[in-house]
Amino acid sequence: MNGLESFGQDPWWLVGLKALAIFVILVLLTLFSIWYERKVVAWMQVRPGPNRNGPFGLLQSLADGLKLAFKEDLVPKAADKIVFLLAPMISTVCAFTAFAVIPFGPVVSVFGVETPLQLTDLPVAVLLVLATSALGVYGIVLGGWSSGSTYSLLGSLRAAAQVISYEIAMGLSIVAVFLTAGSLSTSQIVAAQQGGQEVTLFGTSFTIPGWYALLLLPSFIVFAISVVGETNRAPFDLPEAESELVGGFHTEYSSLKFALFFLAEYINMVTVSAMATTLFLGGWQAPFPASWWPGANEGWWPVLWFFLKVLILLFGFVWLRGTLPRFRYDQFMRLGWKVLVPANLLWIVVLAAVRAGTQQPEWSAQWVGMIGGAFLLVLLVIWFWPGRKKYEQATEPDTGLGGFPVPPLDLQVPPSPRVKRLTAEREPVSVSAGDDATAEGKEG
């Protein structure tokens, strides 16, 4: 008995229908979120954004996608042809597969067949999402490597180091969810978040939802930060830092191959938002107490709640992109390894200890909670205590950035030998007297 009996019973046509639905939903969501991102960033920057194609510019990304499919496909001579072709396929297929285990809703009736709104569920469903996101990096790494370009290679190396670093933080942040839910299956994690807790505070009692984002807030924060790194999105978009690496790993890609990389990136964004919804925000359950509207968690309504939560999280991604500058690579790695990973390890151990403590009958749960809470508070204060040194005015102007050789500020650019040669070749013809000839000579 593992609670997954309702999966794997669908007739073949229903499996096909669900798989098709996943593809359609993901492609539509990608098209929509590109438009959404451009529009939101435009509003943040006080400009209209795409508004030509279709109502409110909604068809803009469709037009862009179609245009890419009609473009010439350039393969550089230095590229490894087969790997160059395989890389975008790996990225896309992995991105699509991860969505198979995301629950959209409860058991509903589709053409008379009772079935859960989820393609499939496994006892290790969350591991599958982690695995596909890790495998998707192969697409990026191989794409950058096979391009035969230095920019691409640097971009793909950065991507590899970045994703493995932030995957650890992400994996560790999910451990707290497994601890609390006691399962790795997505549908059961959603079920475990069902029902709120009646809390009485200052005489008024209210229901807090059983979402893990509230119960396991540190995990949710770490998860939210690390998925941004995992999906290569701003402010952690170092693998495709356009001001440093041209296009990063996809510098040499064009036409449909580029479009597939683009698709994979946006699908990954949607997937991690869906994962955050499932693991931390109650999945498809309505964002209000069940007593308000008893029917809200039945039938097809949950699909609405699910997509609402996903869209709000996607807005978070866009918001980050619109407001934060890109991290420097060393800052980025420092955040991952020196903040997220140790904080996560500590949190897991504390959580396990607290849960073990509350299981002992002789210990009062409130006492354990209070001691643990005080301990955590002290740790947080120590952790976030501003340790930055006060800025001191330098006694003499800094000639280098921490000892790195940089040109002096009053640098006189020596005349280029090429310019000299050009002037020598373009001797003004002495026949025509006048201002034109002299002016030309000066220009050269």
Add this chain to the structure above:
Amino acid sequence: MGTTYLASYSTLGFLLVLGVLVSIAAFAANRLLRTQAPSPAKQTTYECGLDPVGDGWAQMQIRYYVYAFLYALFAVESVFLFPWAVVYDRPGFGVTAAAEMGVFVAVLALGLAYAWRKGVLRWL
């Protein structure tokens, strides 16, 4: 039970195959639709408008390698943490399980602390 168990995984395999088929179809459609006018200039590696110098290889920092090692350390840790976290709340575990995992995590944290002190985690 056995058939259901395998059916969940075969659905996944079906989706994988479907994904490959969709991308092959997309490439085929792209092949039919796109224009093709190759020229030597188009096939050069992009170097911001200049002719490329040397091949595409570049030297990198050794740090990437060290981070890969650290990743292996923590990936293995996750492999042990996940099953532990799932069965943790079941009867028969409790304080002992928590203490044992605390020791395990502490050993790994020691490794991270060692790397930290050695300056491996400093990028510059």
